[in-house]
Amino acid sequence: MYLTIHHVQFILVAQAPIIHKAKDLEWTTVFVAGLAEGLLPHKKSLKGEELREETRLCYVAITRARENLYLLSAKWYGDKERELSRFITALQGS
Numbered sequence: 001m002y003l004t005i006h007h008v009q010f011i012l013v014a015q016a017p018i019i020h021k022a023k024d025l026e027w028t029t030v031f032v033a034g035l036a037e038g039l040l041p042h043k044k045s046l047k048g049e050e051l052r053e054e055t056r057l058c059y060v061a062i063t064r065a066r067e068n069l070y071l072l073s074a075k076w077y078g079d080k081e082r083e084l085s086r087f088i089t090a091l092q093g094s
Contacts, residue, residue: 030065033072036082
């Protein structure tokens, strides 16, 4: 089976400036990778204004897709087991 994807925009959550640059832009298909606790939100941004900023960044990333949105997370990143990002669990609850 072959999968052909045209005009795909990758937004890497590990590179927050890319998400900032995505404001007011949209793509047909968007992949948001790294949705695990400690990555998004980042382990140094779990409280206060930093967490609010991470939440805003995640919102910007997931609202860039016109048709297809893929939220990606792995159970293991390197040698560390990670929990699913609170942002995904919040979406599941809504």
